[in-house]
Amino acid sequence: MQDRSLPPLARLAAGLTLGTLGGVAFHALSLPLPWMLGPLFLTMVAAVAGFPVAGPARMRPAIVAVIGVLLGSRFSPEVLGQAGEAAVTLAILLAYLLAVGAVVVPFYRFAGRQDWTTAYFAGMPGGLSEMIEFGEARGANVAAIVLAHSLRIVVTIALMAFLFRVVLGHDVGAAASSASGPPLGIIDAAILMASAVLGAALGTWARFPAPSFLGPLLLSALAHMTGLTAGAPPTVLIIAAQVALGTILGCRFLGIRPVMLWKAGLLSLGSTLLTLALALVAGLAMRAWAGVGLDQALLALAPGGLTEMGLIALAIHADVAFVALHHVARILVVIVLAPILARVLPPQD
Template sequence: MARIAAGLALGTLGGVTFYLLSLPLPWMLGALFVTMAASVAGLPVAGPVRLRSTIVAVIGVLLGSRFTPDVLAQLGEMLLTLVILLVYLVAVAALVVPFYRHVGRQDWTTAYFAGMPGGLTEMIEFGEARGANVPAIVLAHSLRIVITIALMAFLFRIVLGHDVGAAATVPGPALGPADALILIGSAVLGALLGIRLRLPAPTFLGPLILSAAVHMAGITESAPPALLVNAAQVMLGTILGCRFLGIAPATLARAGILSLGATILTLGLAAAAGLAMGRVAGVGLDQALLALAPGGLTEMGLIALAIHADVAFVALHHVARILVVLVLAPLVARFLPPSG
């Protein structure tokens, strides 16, 4: 408990500092970078991992609140962009996996599950089952998410001039008792349904889907209060930052350079796919980049919310990415060349 309290204290300090400096996505990024530095320095910190399900459920309900009845009218347009997403995923696998194999000098199995743009937990489980180097996969995906969040947040703030800050928590309609019960029910029942249906990231996707359903049906227009959302972002950033506890600086530096290279390659492909989405469906490049960027669904959704992009578009494409990789990655892994 003392380590968790220390981690949350540092995470809050980082969030407040980033907020006062008007840095992008301050509550999550501030907590992430401060606790990551503390973890690498060997300080006795820990994240509230047992609360992660509750934290991501809150963010899932928040993102679901941005789904409107207009989403249904966009489904035909999204079919075209989903096809582009599939081509993009094949291109990422064809470029990034060999990058980890030849530049990172990893065996084919480790390189494959490190380079595939799927969920961290699933890639670890698949890789471990096939005898891959699990720590290398953990570092690859953890750093990919951190680097992507940082690059995208600063890209939208500094290069494109978006306000990637407190905009993520712009208040909606007043939250009455009935609305609060609906949102709490979306979180609790959505998490239970997500687990029952064995969805990827069940305690996030379940609440997001249920929240989206009640908002598209017009049952409520409210969202979780800003203070709760900011606290959830601090805790999520603390959990991400504390993943690096016990990792030697030299190991982290090498993995970081490798992940930076892989992330830049992936974002380059994302930009090309985003331009294609713009041509065939009129999707803005900023929105397309968020839908394709190799960051976490939760984190990219928060950035989309902050810049007032179409959260539904971004979320649906990340869900599709996760499901496609989840289904196809273990099947394709059977055809990997032998390492040597």
């Protein structure tokens, strides 16, 4: 039973300790994305079991800003020459999103026995906070939406890591190992720090989705594409950010009963497999019509979080800029279209 008498700081220490142990264990076992999946797995088990754990949720903006700067460091001047390719792949992305909505929403409605509104906002591949806000405004079951999107990210990360490591043979180890670059000088460090701080402020001011992530990514990308710096955040900082992020994701399941999690997990597994099947079809179209590698296309289309898919792209040396662009486009398209298309839903049961 969860001991709610523990002070918040003690629960945070317990969560981060378990998260670190999970990362060390996964790293020792050479499992994929050890510093994120290890903490996520161990803290999720502890949270569902009722142990008093907590993640550094208030630090999430700073954590994702570090990862945003890291992914931005993988942008190069050649990215500007990919506009023609992007026009084709973004059109394929739009068709893919419409197909996902047409398949996954009915899956949640009939297989999950949810009302149409809840099924719609649970099945749309958008951001968690936006889907909760839209769904709550229309009277949906908020708890079901939270579980659907939280588990979608977890299941997608696990399946994609397994696919690239076991099936395709990529070395999906610690993404931080891919962050090595030239020695980080004082000027480089100052530029990266400014990208994180000013980028987060810019993202908030411009009302970006995931502002603390996209703002730093944008400024870091501009700094690297213009040759202002070639540096990247140090490895130890990236590992710490992944451990903290995995711990936050795992502790999100605190208070969820095992039976509820089991049922929601089966639904999420089914919906994610359906979505990945559609992503495979769209990825093959990208390969045929735009010459994009299938592994890169799958990462750009997979229904996981932008941050997490970016880390996998970094680990397998895929084009991070391509992956990030398509996830940003996915989030924006769903945010814009979801409320509009929701107007044609059948009335609540």
